Amino acid sequence: MSKNLTTRAEDYSKWYNELVVKADLAENSGVKGCMVIKPYGYAIWEKIQAELDRMFKETGHSNAYFPLFVPKSMFEAEEKNAEGFAKECAVVTHYRLQNDPDKPGKLRVDPNAKLEEELVVRPTSEAIIWSTYKKWIQSHRDLPLLINQWANVVRWEMRTRLFLRTAEFLWQEGHTAHATRTEAIEETEKMMNVYAEFAENFMAIPVVKGIKTANERFAGAEETYCIEALMQDGKALQAGTSHFLGQNFAKAFDVKFANAEGKLEHVWGTSWGVSTRLMGALIMTHSDDKGLVLPPNLAPTQVVIVPIHKTDEQLEAIDAVANDLVAQFRKLKISVKYDNRTTLKPGFKFNEYELKGVPVRIAIGPNDLENGTFEVARRDTLTKEVVAKDAVVKHIELLLEQIQDELFDKAFEYRNSHITEVSNFDEFKDVLENKGGFVSAHWDGTSETEEKIKDLTKATIRCIPLDRKEEAGRCVLTGKPSAGRVLFAKAY
């Protein structure tokens, strides 16, 4: 395995694929379109999970678990949802294999073990969950019902990419039921805000909050809110969605409640999710040609200590100092690793931790011990400084916060400098081709125009930003009137 990655300038897509594998995040499996999430990648996902789970619980949600399979008749019940996912779903038709009479040692599906009704492997769980909510909801006292599920889902994608688009992926899906339209919309917006806060404060990924157009809306929703991030190659990435389902699923599954006056009404629903796709966003927001760059919040190892020595005696002296440092960091709940493997050279270790994005590296050599100083290196800026021994723990505690903040600031500046307002279609195409990023343009509000622009440029409307200003204008393609700008981009 070559140590060096393809650079972003050479081939961005290749850089990404190599980084994911070489930094031990994930790899393709022997199952078409499905990935293996490797221990280092999974450790980052666990940090994402833990923080989101905390935030969901803090906002009143409980976890539960619903079946992997959706019987076909249940899957069909909400028509738009079914139509949206039918084209890409894995279907279980049999429940047994048997010895293949024609091929010794091989198995085949047992023709006598065909299911009466096919089972769809959940591409999303609205159907199975709303069929359950029918049993759980009778009265307004049962509402709101605020449930989240951590699960795997399957969408049969033909062109897959590690983390970004895989046939099976891991996610969480919130499914809530409410007595009123207003309350359901409030929940939808609240969870979009939870996602935005999480992306920005925890993952250091700036996002635009907005609403999807009808074309890009979740199948079965009345409105889809989203957070959109911008990758370093100028392409957008949808990092999370929150759907206002109206009464669509309540009607499809006959979920009614008796209101305070005893009158039966259909309940109002929401659903919202983020997935292992966030790992792709994380990688493509911060990383560089040396490998992964991790915000300290997400780093399984925040600080690594590497000894530089020639003799065993030197190593012993360094060991003592390093072990003391480790203990001090642990007290502060800073995750630290002292890598004193003697089979590997320091330079090899430096490369490895750069590739894996460990935010801070401390190198300790015999001279450092004499001088009472350490060399402290930052992964994000690739800069080094010399820090006095007694000050180093406090210094790094603050440095980790600083790195977290500066990674956000850097991504924020990049993102902001890549939102470009255009006033005609030539400009639109020019920005899209030569600069990338979000193109802020007037649009006449029709799906036809949206699709025409997509056909011509591959750009889609990422969202109608929630904070857009009202501004009369003319559609960039058709010249028809528009009430405000929307954000277009090529997207993952």
Place this chain on the structure above:
Amino acid sequence: MSKNLTTRAEDYSKWYNELVVKADLAENSGVKGCMVIKPYGYAIWEKIQAELDRMFKETGHSNAYFPLFVPKSMFEAEEKNAEGFAKECAVVTHYRLQNDPDKPGKLRVDPNAKLEEELVVRPTSEAIIWSTYKKWIQSHRDLPLLINQWANVVRWEMRTRLFLRTAEFLWQEGHTAHATRTEAIEETEKMMNVYAEFAENFMAIPVVKGIKTANERFAGAEETYCIEALMQDGKALQAGTSHFLGQNFAKAFDVKFANAEGKLEHVWGTSWGVSTRLMGALIMTHSDDKGLVLPPNLAPTQVVIVPIHKTDEQLEAIDAVANDLVAQFRKLKISVKYDNRTTLKPGFKFNEYELKGVPVRIAIGPNDLENGTFEVARRDTLTKEVVAKDAVVKHIELLLEQIQDELFDKAFEYRNSHITEVSNFDEFKDVLENKGGFVSAHWDGTSETEEKIKDLTKATIRCIPLDRKEEAGRCVLTGKPSAGRVLFAKAY
């Protein structure tokens, strides 16, 4: 919904089913054989997960995630494993649904979207994981490889029962690879011990550690270690297994490593797992006719405070005292709930928390405020005592530990008094029919005898206890020589 459960004496099986549903732990779903784990049940599962995950990491294991699907050819590779699971696996054959031309609004599998190779929904992940380990392991420096996965698996069971036997269930599965046979056996035993420690210290479930007979061994293993628990109806329940896989999977998937001398050898494997079945063991070990009894370690709410009041003023006074208590408990990381819902009577609340197994209940009425005392009730013993206000927090902190210990002691005594040594087959049948529990008997070591006894009595050999004493004897059925007793029981 009737408040009262069927009693255990009336119908143990019905008692169990009712309890699971009424205590909000789980229920059957619209998918045959698959359950919905309800929020309260899932909260207990989360506690199980968190503690086990901590123990796995402390013993050097990392989490990762492998695909849900196993291509048929990969599934076939380890023959015994394939044979063991082929009879009960869900098989994906198609990747798309389409509108059914004969039935408007209905879907059918798209005959043009048949997979080239069928995919088995994982019943266990050895095949997919060992096919990956082939890529990960080259040298002795890559060993040991210590990985765990939290996942859902599917085994197509015809007769299902909530938690105990469901078509889909949640579990963790550890999969490790080692350079030597000895090291792999050590790992197998270590993880059995981790499970035993967890079951006893955390779940308050006493277990027997032992080895399975060839008949009961995991398909593809050389040796299966297990922990066996005893339920209140005298039936045994396998609570966890740890398998020494020998080189079976390494050979099936061609996983070799270069040893220190550069010679290629097949690696040695283990796998080990516990599942949502543990929820069934938990329920059936501790609970009573009033409902669930939870060891404090597993209780999502450890203490509930219920106000007893007639007037709003009384409630206000109680609120102040209760909120202060809540704050004190939270400081001690004791999970507490103050239930001051005014729509429900105290008696209703008492029943609800008894049903749900909240370990300690504090009731506070106006008299208590005057006297400076509270009524403290224990769920496990259904006893009450009056405790001085200032002493109550400390009292309950100790009481929770005491309850945890006493639940174990009670189950331990029950279990020990239900291990009965027998010396002939009449006694064997008599104990099994009239007393239940483990029957400790000599066995001639053959699968034939084991199966004959199963046919005659429905009892299986639960395990060959690790701590059994060497004792020459005669097989209880055949009279042939035996080197020691094994434990028989009817089992879940």
